[in-house]
Amino acid sequence: MTERRRTVxxxxxxxxxxxxxxxxxxxxxxxxxRESAVVHSETTDDHTYIQVWQRLDGLYQLEHRAGSPAEHYQTMTVSADKVHTAFIAWRNHDEHWTDPFTWKPIGHLL
Structure with a gap:
């Protein structure tokens, strides 16, 4: 079993x-x-995190970053359950946590 990330x-x-x-x-x-956010970040690296923002239209804008700006990705979902499952899987180092989503790189926007 993989150790959990130390997070905030x-x-x-x-x-x-x-x-x-x-x-x-x-x-x-x-x-x-709506119009609020949650960030779950590693305590040892503030450039490694998963975050979600519930947009005004009700969509959940889910993003994750794995270090550098080039490793920043985004997806959208209508499911809060999928988001909370992703947050837990990310924390647990589940290597398949990104699979339920279609991600697009957004590092070039930052």
Whole structure:
């Protein structure tokens, strides 16, 4: 079994939580209001993270970055459940966590 990442979860409506458990991640994502965001980042590398923003139109804009700006990707989904599952899988180093989505690179926009 792979060790979990050491992480911090915080957001527009979520106070900073070190090494959040599954329930805390689920609550942060499922309680997102429109125009709010949640970021889940590694404690040792602030350039490695997963984040979500619930847009005004209700879509979840999910992004992840794996170090450099060139490794920044984005996808959209209507499913809060898929987002919270992705946050947990990312934290757990699940190598297939990106599979349910179609990602596009956005590093060139940053």
């Amino acid at each position: 979860l915080e957001g527009t409506r979520t106070r900073r939580i070190r090494n959040p458990n599954d329930s805390q991640i689920e609550a942060a994502v499922l309680n997102l209001a």
